[in-house]
Amino acid sequence: MKKMLKRYWFFMATSVVMIAVLIFNTEFGLSALSVTAFSVKEMLLVIPPIFILLGLLDVWVPREIMVKYMGQGSGIRGMVLSIIAGSVAAGPLYGAFPIAAVFLKKGASLMNVFIFIGAWSTTKIPMFLFEYSALGPRFALTRLLVDIPGIVILALVLHALLSEKDRHEIIDRAEKIE
Amino acid sequence: METTFIMYGAAVLALAVSFFKNRQKTLQALKKAWKAFENILPQFLGVLVLTGLMLAALNPETIGDLIGEKSGWWGTLMAAVIGSITLIPGFVAFPMAALLLQKGAGAMQIAAFVSTLMMVGVITFPVERKYFGTKTALLRNLLAFGFSFLVAFIIDLVVKA
Numbered sequence: 001m002k003k004m005l006k007r008y009w010f011f012m013a014t015s016v017v018m019i020a021v022l023i024f025n026t027e028f029g030l031s032a033l034s035v036t037a038f039s040v041k042e043m044l045l046v047i048p049p050i051f052i053l054l055g056l057l058d059v060w061v062p063r064e065i066m067v068k069y070m071g072q073g074s075g076i077r078g079m080v081l082s083i084i085a086g087s088v089a090a091g092p093l094y095g096a097f098p099i100a101a102v103f104l105k106k107g108a109s110l111m112n113v114f115i116f117i118g119a120w121s122t123t124k125i126p127m128f129l130f131e132y133s134a135l136g137p138r139f140a141l142t143r144l145l146v147d148i149p150g151i152v153i154l155a156l157v158l159h160a161l162l163s164e165k166d167r168h169e170i171i172d173r174a175e176k177i178e
Numbered sequence: 179m180e181t182t183f184i185m186y187g188a189a190v191l192a193l194a195v196s197f198f199k200n201r202q203k204t205l206q207a208l209k210k211a212w213k214a215f216e217n218i219l220p221q222f223l224g225v226l227v228l229t230g231l232m233l234a235a236l237n238p239e240t241i242g243d244l245i246g247e248k249s250g251w252w253g254t255l256m257a258a259v260i261g262s263i264t265l266i267p268g269f270v271a272f273p274m275a276a277l278l279l280q281k282g283a284g285a286m287q288i289a290a291f292v293s294t295l296m297m298v299g300v301i302t303f304p305v306e307r308k309y310f311g312t313k314t315a316l317l318r319n320l321l322a323f324g325f326s327f328l329v330a331f332i333i334d335l336v337v338k339a
Contacts, residue, residue: 010224011220011221011223013224014224017231018230018231021231028235029234032233033230035233036226036227036230039230040226046182047215049185051215053185054210055207055211056207056211059196059204090181090184093299097218097305097306097309097310098214098215098217101309102214114318118297122296126268127268131268131292134275135288135292138336139333139337142332143292143333146332150325150329154318154322154325158317158318166313170310173310174309177309
C-alpha cells in the first residue's frame with residue numbers, strides 16, 4: 001500500500017487538482033478532462049509498439065554489439081548511429097527515455113544516449129515531413145540543419161557538465177530497471 | 179498517423195521474426211516490454227492529467243494571443259515558455275504553428291515555440307527524472323531551452339533573407 005502510494009503520488013496529486021478544478025470550474029474542468037482523455041487514447045495507440053521494440057531489443061541485441069556500435073570508443077560512427085536511431089523513431093519524447101535506459105543497460109555510451117534523446121526529441125523523420133509541409137522548406141530545413149550539429153553539441157556540453165559520480169548514477173539507474 | 183502505422187508495422191514484423199526464431203525469447207521480450215511499461219505507468223498517468231490541465235488553460239486561441247503579434251524577443255521568450263510547458267502531438271502542433279504564422283506571428287516566435295515544444299518537456303519531467311535523475315534532466319531541459327533561442331534567431335535570419 002505504502003509502495004503504491006509512493007509510486008502513484010504524482011498521479012494522485014494531479015488527479016486531486018483535476019477534481020478540484022471540476023468542482024470549482026466545471027466548464028474548464030471538462031475541457032481539461034477531454035484533453036486528458038484524448039492524450040490517454042493517444043498514449044494507448046502510440047506506446048505499445050515502442051515498448052514491444054524495447055523488449056525485443058533487450059532480449060535479442062547482445063551487449064557486445066551495443067558496445068561495439070554505440071559504446072565508448074564507437075566514435076563518429078556511434079554518434080551517427082545514435083542520430084539515425086533517434087530520427088527513425090516515432091512517438092512522444094517520453095517514449096525515448098525507457099529505450100535510452102535499455103541502450104545504457106546494454107553498454108551504449110552516455111554521450112551517444114544523449115545524442116539519441118536529442119535526435120528523438122527533434123529530428124524525427126516523420127515529424128520533419130509534417131513540418132516541411134506545414135511550415136515550408138525554409139523553416140523546416142533550417143531547423144534540421146541547425147539541430148543536427150546542435151544535438152551533438154548539447155550532448156557534449158551535458159556530458160561535460162556531469163561529474164563522474166552523476167554518470168555512474170545514471171548507468172546504475174538504467175541497470176536497476178528490469 | 180502514418181508514423182503510428184510504421185511503428186506498428188516494425189513492431190509486428192520484428193515480433194514475427196523473433197517468434198519464428200525463438201518462442202521462448204519472444205515471450206521474454208513481451209514480458210520485459212510489459213514490465214518496462216508498468217514501471218513507468220504512474221508517471222505517464224500523471225503527465226497525461228497535467229497535459230489536460232495545461233492545454234485547457236493554453237488552447238490555440240490563447241497561444242495565438244500571446245505570441246500572435248510581432249512581439250520581438252519578449253514574444254519569443256513567451257513562445258519558448260509555452261512550447262516548454264505544453265505537450266502537443268506534432269500532427270496538431272504543426273498545422274497550428276502554420277495557422278499562427280498566417281495570422282501574423284513572427285518566424286522567430288514560431289521557431290522558438292516549435293523547438294521548445296519538441297526538445298523541452300516540463301510536463302514530462304517526472305518521467306525523465308525517473309530514468310536520468312533530477313540534475314541531468316534539469317540540465318538537459320535548460321540546455322535545450324537556451325538552444326531553442328539560437329534556433330529561433332537563425333530561422334528568423336533565413337526566413338527574412
